Amino acid sequence: MEKVKIAYIKEKLKNSYDVKYREIECEIGIIYGVFIDDLCDSKFISEYIFNPLIQHKIATVDLEYIKKEVLPANSIGDINSNDEAISHILSGDLVLIFSFANKSIYCEAKGYVRRSVGIPVTENVIKGPREGFTEAFVDNVSLIRRKIKNPDLKFEPIILGSKSNTVTVICYIEGVAPKKLVEYIREKVTNIKLEFILDTSYIEEELKNKNTAFDTMGSTEKPDVVASKLLEGKIAIIVDGTPFVITAPYFFMDNFQAPDDYYSNKYFGSLSRIMRVVGFFSAILLSGLYLAIATYHFSIIPSVLAIKFTMSRADVPLPTIIELLLMTFFFQLLREAGIRLPQSIGQAMSIVGALILGDAVVGVGLASQSTVVIVALSSIFSFLVPKLYGPLSIWNIIIILFSSVLGLPGFYIGFFIFIAHMAGLESCGYPYLFPLGTLESFKFKDVLYRKDLKKISNSIFDKDDYNE
């Protein structure tokens, strides 16, 4: 065991105004207290640590006596090295260094400013729990613990980031999560070599598939969602400093599951889910299909619609493909602007957008009404699955390009490539399209529609996974 030296700590933590040093004189030497003012509860330290030390007039080198009889703090531990002492100080603990003893100890005295548990902005629900994670990982752990009161629920801490020393916690239920999955995640997370971790995305990038727009790692702000995933046998990764928690593995069909599905009427929940699936595929395919039909396959357009298309495109100088890409680009611009702007300006932006997209563009003859309708419909569909917005936008353009060069055959080729791409993805070693395509263990009851909760409330993994 290395004796902790106050000089070393002072050198390491110099030029930091918030690091406080307190010296307590006692009969046999000096006790140094080191802590960071902003991370600790000063009142707690004064009342339950410094006060008893002063009152007891320490006259013994027996630290066990001090820990057991003098300090009433709830969490006290030994420190084995200088670096460990610094780590504790930076984590919001008080470190006590005794000039008369070889050992040092730390007392937990965290007391920094935390955001209270609020409603998650990105995942609104009509019915169901409304609490969301906060930036403090200890709060997030407690939120999960409150949902699953099970001794098998494990939280394994791992410190990541050579410079940020961020606490990352792997969370799973022993016996429910497959062992090989836990080991896979543990190994991957432990081997992350980054200088700092500010958000879950730093870990996601290391774990997920490369070269794809699809997220093969889940991310949620809701403790109930994490709890349900843990009970399914999946693993959660909590990172200190972000209200988002990673869930892994994450499958394609998970994008279509919303918490509401399980808290509301199952028939309506199933209908909503089917609408989301239809919405996703419509958003990806509609523009390409329109382009293929309106520029190659006029024979399959109903006559009345063909006349309308012709009328609305009369005198539009741009080819349909350019018109379609231009309108899609306008929409992306509006969306991007709408997200970054404050809500009050956002409304004005929507009006300008609606006027530009809906009226002025058609008025000046840059686009036809039919194209505006297709792009608008495609955009509305895309809002049904916000989690898939990224891949949806990219693949929509790819399929438009395929359709523009080959018509419907191009559209089909684009669609097959899209499906093949998804089928080739993996999440933590599991196929991304699971359970689709895994015929032997096809668990359809919670894919396109939601069955009775008692029938779907079990692990999604095969028994074979546990035996490996």
Added chain:
Amino acid sequence: MNKYKKILVIICIIMSCFTMSACFSYRDINRLLFVTAIIIDIDSNGSPIINAEAYKGIRGATPGGTDERILFQGKGKTMFEAIRNMNATSSYKLNFTQNKAIIFTQKAAELGLDNFIDFLDRDQNLLIRPYIAIYLGDPEKLIKINILQEKYIGFFIMHLVENVGPSSRSLKLSLNDFYNQRNMGDKTNVVTIIDIPKDNLEQRLQINGGAVIKNDKMVSIIKTEEGQGFNFLMNNVSSGTLEITNPCDINKFITLEILKSKTKTEISYDDNIVHLKKKIKVKVDFGEAQKEIILTKENINKIQEKSEENIVKACNDLFQEYKDKGIDIFDITQQFYAKYPKVKIDNIIDKTELKVEVEVDIMNTGDVNNFH
């Protein structure tokens, strides 16, 4: 997949874009003129004269725009040449994928449809979906007709043919059915006849019987009145009306509305005679009575018997007429050879005896709820 394979796949995809495009190349919908009807006539030398109507979108006062009907005429020694000549007078390429009607004049039909239909069948731009019709009058009058109900005669004919249900006397035939019929059995077709009714309040078109086409030449006409018998024999009736004399007053009529009709055909060959049995089951509703009717069981039986008698007569009369002419418009040849492929008989209809069994079922006599 390694880098070189990826590049190879991308090159293949780009090459396929150019090689697979073929005749289906990118074309904006507003840079085409969509033909909705073609009228095929002939000149004194028998060369085709094509009249066509097409629509074009134009930018009007509203962003939605408006459409314009444009007429074309092309002449040539062949159909293809005539169409090419017609295209030469158009600012945009003529597209036939929205064509709804192919109309032959009587002159062209009598000369022989085989002079024209090879192009209609062979050209990729032309579909088998349109309806085929024969027009008995002046083609110029037809192409210039101004129908208030519908701007385009192609669409009007399509709707007209699809609306033949209300009349069990109308005949309809699509180009696809025409192609099939001209190669099957006796190679006889009955093609819809359209004309412009003389005594109508405004200009429009009507279906007026059917033209009998044998070996691609028009040989006879089935009048509208005879159409019902033909449709019953050919199992083409889905709705319509039956008018019979009122059992309570022989100078007045009652109308039965056809709800459903099914004709089953049985064919047998015995003693050098082909026995053709048609079992017709008709379900009707009581539609209307002139003056009055007392719906007793006896009167209902009389109505049933009379309506059955009328159908049998209509069928027998038409059959006899075409048996005398020796033209098999009833697909007897086709049905006979399907059952007896090894028996060879010349002109089967001559040796055919028709037996029609009709069963009319009055489903509902209806209630009159209010006299005022």
